[in-house]
Amino acid sequence: MAKISYLGERKVIEKIISNLEKPLKMEIPFGDDVAAVSLNRDTLAVLKTDMFVGETDIPPGMTLRQAARKAVVMTISDFAAKGVKPRAVLTSLGLPRNMTEMDIEAISRGLNDGVREYDTYLVGGDTGESSYFIVCCMVFGTSNAKRLITRSGARPGDILAVTGPFGKTAAGLKILLKGFEVSEEDKTILDAVYMPKARLSEGLALSRTGMASASIDSSDGLAVSLHELRKMSHVGFALREVPVSPEVVKFADRNGLDSVELALYGGEEYELVLTIKPKGWDKAQQALHKVGGDLIAIGHATRNQDIVLRIGDTKKEIPYRGWEHFR
């Protein structure tokens, strides 16, 4: 009998879904970042749950307050990708019985940090006992059905874009887990690990323009995000560059690492990976600049369903590789 460590997370999820009865109409299919229920002709209730498990998800040096905040931020990031404003957050906490009052203080402040940064509130939850610290967040919001940006709307010719460069979290985990040396200038790299940000203002601004045809966050890495967009939109992507943080380029040079690998196959990053209708590029970019964000074109969607990086005359396929649970 196959163990799930052999199957991997995606097969496990497929297996679960295959055993579920489906409603006649699903507003958003399984496989997108959020679920939705129709409230009336135009409006969706949008729902998301995400589980943060302390034993696997807390890197060395992350405080409990940062961990609790991150659990909120990673769930809100999916709302950011869909362009939906979170209206309320609930959280179920699994707490080890040897935690102290000060730990609870840190956790509750971290949860509050997370929701308040994104202009929402924690309105309910549950606590229970567990061997490890667990935070399960649920986020609720509402959206005009036409404004919600799914994973499935990309069309050949759409511009492939991201809200920022990649690789900091992968570099940070090299430092924290593999003992690579940290220099003074790597501080922003560690910040990316300890205090990740969800691109909510960016997602909301893009949704208002109506010019994003598909969107996903990059929590499983840029390569996985591209493959997931491909699968749901039935397009391929031709990339002309991989957007790498300048700090990551320096870090990689200093340590003999490949910065493009760090940018493509990391994870736990929360930039948005988007496709933009060509006629709407300027409008979309202006909208992001207005909220202090950025929109970087890195290629375009293709009819041919492979994902290819072309630099000069070299052409390289980008494989499905990144973070997957159980493996």
Added chain:
Amino acid sequence: MAKISYLGERKVIEKIISNLEKPLKMEIPFGDDVAAVSLNRDTLAVLKTDMFVGETDIPPGMTLRQAARKAVVMTISDFAAKGVKPRAVLTSLGLPRNMTEMDIEAISRGLNDGVREYDTYLVGGDTGESSYFIVCCMVFGTSNAKRLITRSGARPGDILAVTGPFGKTAAGLKILLKGFEVSEEDKTILDAVYMPKARLSEGLALSRTGMASASIDSSDGLAVSLHELRKMSHVGFALREVPVSPEVVKFADRNGLDSVELALYGGEEYELVLTIKPKGWDKAQQALHKVGGDLIAIGHATRNQDIVLRIGDTKKEIPYRGWEHFR
């Protein structure tokens, strides 16, 4: 520094809430069974999350399928208590990496059992790795704001009622955890542990009558439910009987146990504990009979804020005692 095993769950929750910024208006305050967000003048989005932790919450002999089903049922039970129909369920699963494909099959069937029994669907979720099996459910529904039955509406003179007798789960756990002997007639006792039911039809029917002034489920035991209603409604209760299952009376007699203790201080039972406006008693009872349920009067709400059981001339206070995490 105080450990949470000393503080207990209720103090931990108080501590967490004290560190949260609150929205200007909370539709339902902390301390009730669900949270809510206003959708428009009349309608609330109703939200609930509950965490089921395998290492502490699975009694001996419970299958994975039953455990997954129960995780759904216990969350839906809070919707039952509020008289709100669940419209969608999401679930985050923590899965140990040595689980097999067959385990995933059992878990997904159990989740589907739980949602379909209550005429709703699982529409999304998340999976992650953890040492123990964890199910975190979130339920979403909508309700007319006036129809939702809170914990805080009981008034002196209201009739105290329950939807069924108590004690089976406590007796079942005596059998499963303490080695008490099980006889053929105890089958319904073990069923109560393995296949608990949420009183959803009953809660929905009561909400439609508008005659229930307050409601809570009995997941932490009948005594705790009474104390929680007291705290939120600022009333006391005079009980003239404790409703004990006939099977539990027999089980207790055979084993030299006190059946009233089993009924008052158990937990993991999902009967509703309600207050009914006196003029609406007949209407409420008929509504429950119509859906195949029952409504048993066991006393009334009092101005005096203590909880007292009076049988003949004896008068006994019912202390706050029941299930509490971390302790």
